[in-house]
Every structure is written in C-alpha cells, then in structure tokens.
Amino acid sequence: MYKTYYISPIGRILILTDTTALLGLWLEGQKYYGAGYDLEQAQEGETAVSRRVSTWLDAYFKGENPAIDEIPLAPQVTEFRSKVLTVLQKIPYGQTATYSDILRELQAEYGKIGSARAVGGAIGHNPISLLIPCHRIVGSDGKLTGYAGGLDKKAFLLKLETRQGLQ
Incomplete structure (x- = not known):
C-alpha cells in the first residue's frame, strides 16, 4: 500500500492506493479515517493511480465534473456496502438524493435488501470520499444531514458542484 496527501480547499486529503487501484480517500479528521487499514504500514509515495486521483481532485476543486472511468x-467493503457504493456513483454531479432514494434504487436493482439504517451506515462508512459521492446524500426534507467529513465540508462540496466552475 502507498499513501500520499493532497492539499485541498477543505483540508488535507489522504489518498491510499496499491499499485493497481484506489483503496481509500479520506478528509483529514474524517470519521472512520483509514477505514481499518494499518496506515503506518503504508509506504509514503505516489503511484500512477494516486497521480490520476490528484489530477481528478485538481479538476474537481476547479468546479469541473471529471470522469472517474480511468x-x-x-474499496474493501462488504457485499451490501459495495452495492450501496455502486448506487451512490449513479447520483449525477450537482444533484442530491435521499437515503430513501438510495434504498428504493437498491430494492429495484436487488430486491428486498437492507433497511434505511443499514443504507445510512454504508454511506457513512464510504472509504472513497468524493469519487464515490456520499456528500450528495441529504435528508428527506432536503436538509444537510450526517457527513463523516463534517457538514461544513459537505455544504462546500455541494455548493462547488452547483456553481459548475463559475467563479
């Protein structure tokens, strides 16, 4: 494993990779930081993957909507959490969804699966912040609710996305 840091407008971000994929991306001070990885064992250094992530973050914080295809x-998560993260990735840039929306999408795709509470837990434990957009989840009344990185950062990210690069 390799770790590197990215300095963003919302603070330092840890990028954790192996030689082939992104394993985690956390805001400093975020709840569940490191997601159970032994970060002391990770070597400091860039990989081709972390360079791509840094380029993605550069574009994202400029207000662009970069693709994550490359x-x-x-993420090292359970099968249920993997399904939740897959559904989160379908939320379009600059838009939001509710926990209920995610549960409905899961049920439409997989049948009876989990509860709203389980969905909330999976979203809260998302190990790849920003690229898997858990910050786009709002309460049923449209208000900002729980974000492991902090509600101030969530508000910043949603505002950034709705500006779409206009400064």
Whole structure:
C-alpha cells in the first residue's frame, strides 16, 4: 500500500492506493479515517493511480465534473456496502438524493435488501470520499444531514458542484 496527501480547499486529503487501484480517500479528521487499514504500514509515495486521483481532485476543486472511468476503485467493503457504493456513483454531479432514494434504487436493482439504517451506515462508512459521492446524500426534507467529513465540508462540496466552475 502507498499513501500520499493532497492539499485541498477543505483540508488535507489522504489518498491510499496499491499499485493497481484506489483503496481509500479520506478528509483529514474524517470519521472512520483509514477505514481499518494499518496506515503506518503504508509506504509514503505516489503511484500512477494516486497521480490520476490528484489530477481528478485538481479538476474537481476547479468546479469541473471529471470522469472517474480511468481510476480503478477497490474499496474493501462488504457485499451490501459495495452495492450501496455502486448506487451512490449513479447520483449525477450537482444533484442530491435521499437515503430513501438510495434504498428504493437498491430494492429495484436487488430486491428486498437492507433497511434505511443499514443504507445510512454504508454511506457513512464510504472509504472513497468524493469519487464515490456520499456528500450528495441529504435528508428527506432536503436538509444537510450526517457527513463523516463534517457538514461544513459537505455544504462546500455541494455548493462547488452547483456553481459548475463559475467563479
């Protein structure tokens, strides 16, 4: 494993990769930082994957909507959480969805699966922030709710996406 850091407008971001994929991306101080990886064992250094992630982050923080197609993602999560993360990736840039929307999408795709609470837990434990857009989840009333990175950062990210690069 390799770790490198990216300095963003919302603070330092840890990028964790192996030689083939992105394993994690966390905002410093984020709840569940490191997601159970032994970060002390990760070597400091860039990989081709972390360079692609940094390029993606550069574009994203400029207000662009960069594609993640060229970044292989390998979150180490349960099958249920993997399904939730797959559904999160379908939320379009600059738009939001509710926990109920995610649960409905999961049920439409996989049948009876989990509960709203389980969906919330999976979203909260997302190990690849930003690229898997858990910040786009809002409460049923449209208000900002729980974000492992902090509600101030969530508000910043949603505002950034709705500006679409206009400064």
